[in-house]
Amino acid sequence: MSIPVLQVQGLDVELRSERGVARILQDVTFTIPRGGTVGIVGESGCGKSTLLRAVLGILPKGAETPRGAILFDGQDILTDHAASARGRIGFVPQDPYLSLNPVFRAGDQILEIMRRHAPGSRADHKRKIVELFRAVQLPDPEGALRKYPHQFSGGQRQRLLIAAALACDPALVVADEPTTALDVTTQREILALLRRLVAERGLSLLFVTHDFGVLASVCQEVTVLYAGRVAESGPVRAVLDTPRHPYTRMLLACHPDRAADLAGIPGTVPAATAQPSGCRFHPRCPLAQPSCAAAAPPMQALGEGRAVACPWYETPLPETALA
Amino acid sequence: MPEILGASGLSVELGARRGLLRHRPGVRAVDGVELSVREGETFGIVGESGCGKTTLARALLGLQRESGGEIRLEGRSVSGLAPREARRVREAVQYVHQDPGAALDPWWRVGATLAEGLSIHGIPGRAEQQARIAETLAAVGLDPALAERYPHELSGGQQRRVGLARILLLRPKVVILDEPTAGLDLSVQAAVLRLLRDLRARFGLTYIFISHDLSVVRRVCDRVAVMYLGRVVEQGPAETLFAAPGHPYTRALLAAAPRLDGTQTGPALPGDPPSLRAVPSGCRFHPRCGLATPDCAARDPALEDAAPGHRIACLRWRDAA
Numbered sequence: 001m002s003i004p005v006l007q008v009q010g011l012d013v014e015l016r017s018e019r020g021v022a023r024i025l026q027d028v029t030f031t032i033p034r035g036g037t038v039g040i041v042g043e044s045g046c047g048k049s050t051l052l053r054a055v056l057g058i059l060p061k062g063a064e065t066p067r068g069a070i071l072f073d074g075q076d077i078l079t080d081h082a083a084s085a086r087g088r089i090g091f092v093p094q095d096p097y098l099s100l101n102p103v104f105r106a107g108d109q110i111l112e113i114m115r116r117h118a119p120g121s122r123a124d125h126k127r128k129i130v131e132l133f134r135a136v137q138l139p140d141p142e143g144a145l146r147k148y149p150h151q152f153s154g155g156q157r158q159r160l161l162i163a164a165a166l167a168c169d170p171a172l173v174v175a176d177e178p179t180t181a182l183d184v185t186t187q188r189e190i191l192a193l194l195r196r197l198v199a200e201r202g203l204s205l206l207f208v209t210h211d212f213g214v215l216a217s218v219c220q221e222v223t224v225l226y227a228g229r230v231a232e233s234g235p236v237r238a239v240l241d242t243p244r245h246p247y248t249r250m251l252l253a254c255h256p257d258r259a260a261d262l263a264g265i266p267g268t269v270p271a272a273t274a275q276p277s278g279c280r281f282h283p284r285c286p287l288a289q290p291s292c293a294a295a296a297p298p299m300q301a302l303g304e305g306r307a308v309a310c311p312w313y314e315t316p317l318p319e320t321a322l323a
Numbered sequence: 324m325p326e327i328l329g330a331s332g333l334s335v336e337l338g339a340r341r342g343l344l345r346h347r348p349g350v351r352a353v354d355g356v357e358l359s360v361r362e363g364e365t366f367g368i369v370g371e372s373g374c375g376k377t378t379l380a381r382a383l384l385g386l387q388r389e390s391g392g393e394i395r396l397e398g399r400s401v402s403g404l405a406p407r408e409a410r411r412v413r414e415a416v417q418y419v420h421q422d423p424g425a426a427l428d429p430w431w432r433v434g435a436t437l438a439e440g441l442s443i444h445g446i447p448g449r450a451e452q453q454a455r456i457a458e459t460l461a462a463v464g465l466d467p468a469l470a471e472r473y474p475h476e477l478s479g480g481q482q483r484r485v486g487l488a489r490i491l492l493l494r495p496k497v498v499i500l501d502e503p504t505a506g507l508d509l510s511v512q513a514a515v516l517r518l519l520r521d522l523r524a525r526f527g528l529t530y531i532f533i534s535h536d537l538s539v540v541r542r543v544c545d546r547v548a549v550m551y552l553g554r555v556v557e558q559g560p561a562e563t564l565f566a567a568p569g570h571p572y573t574r575a576l577l578a579a580a581p582r583l584d585g586t587q588t589g590p591a592l593p594g595d596p597p598s599l600r601a602v603p604s605g606c607r608f609h610p611r612c613g614l615a616t617p618d619c620a621a622r623d624p625a626l627e628d629a630a631p632g633h634r635i636a637c638l639r640w641r642d643a644a
Contacts, residue, residue: 043508153595154372183371184535185592188579192591210508213538213581240583254513256538257583264513268478 003074005172005204006032006055011068013050013059013228015272022272024050028068028230029299030223032172037198037205039219039236041212043251045269047228048208052176054078055206056091073171087117090165092175096157096182100149107145110164117168125167132163136193155186162193166201174206179214191217212255216240221305224248227270227280230299234306244302244313247281279310287312324361325398327529328383328416328497331357332392333402335375335382350599352378354553355392357626360497365523365530367544367561369537369576371596374550376533380499383531384418385409397496414444417495421502423486427474433485434470437492444493459488462525464518480511484518491526499531504539516543537580541565546632549573552597552607555626559633569635571612606638614639 013025025047032038042048053059055070057077069076072089093099101109107129114125126145133141136159144152144160152160158178165173175194179187195218198205209215215222216236223233224245232245243249253263267284270276276283282292289312299307333356339349353375360366368376381387383394385406394402401412420426427436434456441452457467463484474482490498503519504512516539523530534540540547541561548558549570557570568574575592594611597603603610609619619638626634 043510155595183596184537184579184581185371185575186595187581188591191581211581212509213583216583216585217581237585240585251509252583254509255583256512256516256536256542264517265510268480 002034004031004033004071005036005073006206007069007071007074008051008055009069009071011051011054011070012066013047013054013063014066015060015063017062020273023228023275024063024272025054025228027296028223028225028228030221030230030233032204032206032221035198035202035204036221037207037219039207039209039215039222040225041209041215041222042225043210043269045227045272046225047272048210048225049176050228051225052174052206052208055174056089087168088171090168090170090173092158092162092165092173092178094177094180096154096161099161100157102149105146105148106152106160110167113164114167129163129167132166133160135166135197136160136163138163153186154182155189158182158186158190159193162190162197166197166203170203172204172206174208176208177210180211187214194218212240212252213257224251227275228272229280229296230307230309231281232306232308232310233299234302235304238304238306244306244308245281245310246285246287246312246317249317281310286318287315324363326359326395327362327397328531329359329395330383330392331395333358333379333382333389333394334391335378335387336390337378337387351390351553351602352599353382353389356550356553356555358548358555358558360529360531361546362496362529363523363527364545365532365543367532367534367540367547368550369534369540369547370550371535371576373552373596373599375553376550377501378553379550380418380501380531380533383413384416384499385413386418414493415496416499417490417493417497418499419487419490419501419503421505422483423489424474424477424479424482426486426489427482429474431473432470433472433474433477436474437470437485437489440489440492455492456488459492460485462491462522463488480514483515487518487522491522494526495528497529497531499533501533502535503532504534504536512539519543537565537577549576552599552602554607554636556608556636557634558626559630563630563633569629569633569640570608570637571614571639572608575611606636608637614642 008028008030011025011028015022015024028051030038040048040051065078070078110129111125129145130141133144138144138156138159149157179190197203207219219236222236222239224231226247231247232239243252250265252258265284278293278295279297282288297309297311299309301307333353334351335353336349337352340347356379370376378387382389388406389402393400396413437456438452446452456470460467460469465481465484504515507515532544544561547561547564548555551572557573568577592611605620605622606624609615622638624636624638626636629635629640
């Protein structure tokens with residue numbers, strides 16, 4: 001058994017400011033096996049982006065990681081700076097319209113990355129880029145090198161960014177909602193491209209999204225975050241078909257494809273500086289007991305790779321919570 | 324139900340310049356649109372970026388002057404007027420921006436912002452204004468005391484509700500909602516849709532619901548029009564249109580929406596959306612259409628009845644099924 005590409009173990013991220021300590025992530029654990037595709041889902045403010053920044057090693061100033069480890073290829077990249085994952089993790093950003101420098105040619109922007117992180121000559125790099133442009137199905141791969149970002153459509157720019165993410169032969173690709181800025185027909189093509197690249201190149205993928213439909217079409221495994229903690233994790237199909245955590249159940253009941261009626265979840269996601277005690281979902285949870293406010297429930301393994309951080313995972317939700 | 328807002332042969336040209344010596348033609352962002360919105364319904368308009376959804380909404384509102392065709396409001400023709408006049412006769416039609424909270428002036432108390440709309444629309448009495456404001460804030464689920472606060476003191480959701488209250492104060496009959504759920508989390512989206520549904524019933528509103536989220540449209544709309552490059556290519560009851568889409572573009576659009584069960588239906592749509600500056604001949608969709616024949620490049624299909632109330636603009640829709 002080879003070591004997993006990425007292991008996040010009991011990770012805490014805190015951000016100190018004059019308004020107090022924001023506990024943005026707490027005790028986050030998940031693993032991406034080699035060739036695995038793991039989705040992180042959650043609503044705004046759940047810590048998705050912070051998790052992604054921690055993995056990429058670009059946490060903002062003032063952010064601390066007092067506990068936990070991020071093992072990339074078995075080496076802790078939080079403590080061991082020599083093991084830095086830079087250049088070995090490719091990143092596909094959210095907005096293809098904002099993520100390219102408008103005054104540089106597409107080819108030069110990728111060459112810049114390769115000059116820093118990949119061995120070989122400039123000519124080698126150019127050949128590699130053309131090959132990647134072909135792999136991501138950009139029209140006229142040679143000509144695309146010399147074009148400026150504005151000469152590409154939104155979908156083409158996202159293809160360009162995927163090529164850039166692959167330029168240094170990464171062991172892991174991290175994608176941050178790469179299709180939210182795109183129309184559905186373009187989104188479908190980009191998702192199909194990602195699936196194909198994962199299959200053909202044996203890529204490992206960490207995919208952050210808030211869209212369960214997108215998640216279902218790309219990922220095998222999912223970790224659901226709520227207010228900086230893992231609520232539930234497991235194979236995507238199983239979690240979507242039979243969600244266990246009350247939060248996941250209520251969130252999926254809000255999906256227009258699924259809701260019997262437009263349900264909603266009472267209350268709002270708590271601010272990171274004012275997290276409730278115990279289970280962070282308890283103030284909004286119809287199943288909450290006094291014990292839920294006392295201590296955070298630990299993750300329980302349910303078998304078949306599933307785990308949930310709630311002791312009431314088998315208790316049905318009251319009708320009123322789903323109606 | 325009778326028609327409350329309708330359009331026939333509606334065209335809007337954008338960016339045209341008519342100089343003394345040079346004449347630059349514009350693009351037809353909306354080209355020959357037929358529309359009939361019935362009183363009390365939620366009428367969905369779907370399509371991808373650049374299909375003309377927002378331009379159509381602006382023309383219906385009277386913010387964008389139409390270059391041809393007719394717009395009817397409550398059985399009266401309201402088209403062909405100068406902008407100021409066009410807006411005045413269309414007072415009953417109001418528009419809710421994608422992020423209504425962003426439209427609040429940060430220097431003004433919420434109450435002042437709300438009162439401004441009333442003053443502009445000729446309700447001057449302060450007591451009358453205050454009473455209406457309190458009533459409307461309560462209707463959107465907010466404490467009337469919020470009128471004393473500034474926008475930054477409210478959460479995003481509260482700002483959104485204030486934005487809605489601002490429109491409802493004017494007692495509109497038709498409300499155009501432009502992407503009302505774009506960028507919202509699922510749980511917030513559910514709350515917003517529910518609020519909109521309750522308000523529709525309470526105030527007897529008619530909604531024009533512009534969205535690219537097909538799951539939401541299917542959920543909340545009674546009838547739907549699908550737009551492609553400035554044209555309505557299919558129109559019908561939401562149920563029929565989602566269960567049995569007739570136009571190849573509608574089929575591709577529905578197939579592209581990611582589904583919870585992770586399945587993929589039908590082939591992907593090839594190519595990028597074409598530009599309004601280079602509109603294809605014949606059927607505008609033909610270069611991307613799997614069913615296209617040479618005839619499709621030559622003949623421009625008109626909307627025809629496929630079933631009562633279900634209209635499709637395609638020469639080959641019978642072969643699609």
